[in-house]
Amino acid sequence: MKENIMSVDRMRQLLDLGCRFPDQQHSLPGEARFERHVKLFSGIDLSSRASIGSFSYSWSHISPVIKSIGRYCSIAHSISFGEFEHPIDRFTTSAITFDYGMFEEAAFGTNYRTQGFSEDSRFFKQIEIGHDVWIGSGAYVRAGVKLGTGCIIGGRSIVTKDVPPYAVVVGNPGRIIKYRFDEKTIERLLKSEWWKYKFTDFVDIDFRKIEQFLELIESGNLKVFDEIFF
Numbered sequence: 001m002k003e004n005i006m007s008v009d010r011m012r013q014l015l016d017l018g019c020r021f022p023d024q025q026h027s028l029p030g031e032a033r034f035e036r037h038v039k040l041f042s043g044i045d046l047s048s049r050a051s052i053g054s055f056s057y058s059w060s061h062i063s064p065v066i067k068s069i070g071r072y073c074s075i076a077h078s079i080s081f082g083e084f085e086h087p088i089d090r091f092t093t094s095a096i097t098f099d100y101g102m103f104e105e106a107a108f109g110t111n112y113r114t115q116g117f118s119e120d121s122r123f124f125k126q127i128e129i130g131h132d133v134w135i136g137s138g139a140y141v142r143a144g145v146k147l148g149t150g151c152i153i154g155g156r157s158i159v160t161k162d163v164p165p166y167a168v169v170v171g172n173p174g175r176i177i178k179y180r181f182d183e184k185t186i187e188r189l190l191k192s193e194w195w196k197y198k199f200t201d202f203v204d205i206d207f208r209k210i211e212q213f214l215e216l217i218e219s220g221n222l223k224v225f226d227e228i229f230f
Contacts (some may be wrong), residue, residue, distance in 0.1 A: 004030035033229035070131030082143040131195040
């Protein structure tokens, strides 16, 4: 992927908006988009085009395979995000059937590229992370997986399939051991879209009392926190 460096003025604007990139003080990807108060403690790839929502942080490097991260996400350290996958329905899984550039010098002067060669984008699938997702340290998330809002991925878990909202996944292979709340509460949480609001609006709420929290969101008295990406 081509690197597109962010302008200095835009970087300064993000810092003014509460974003922090301690490992990347001099350059950021120009095509990535950030909301306010994003904190990436281990940096982000310069070819990334990810969109990352407010109040999310990551101790793991954000690779180009990540398409989006919602708001209020907590990403621990040492997480592996699966990247490009190889075809298994061809005579070889080698890059010679899909990545011309890998051994381009060896093919110089031949018509190799025109003989059944294909650069197949279906092998590069991106990861989508919903809102309020917590990924524990040392986990592996396969390329193309979608992590539903509110889900938890246990440390060192191996996730190869989509995870539904508010599911708790652990183990190798990753399996759902429970859901954080009952079905009705999950439905209300998703419908409320509580992540659209700023956490400081919840100051008088006991966070353990889900019913009280939902009543506040459903009252319609809160102002939506701006959803502008910079």
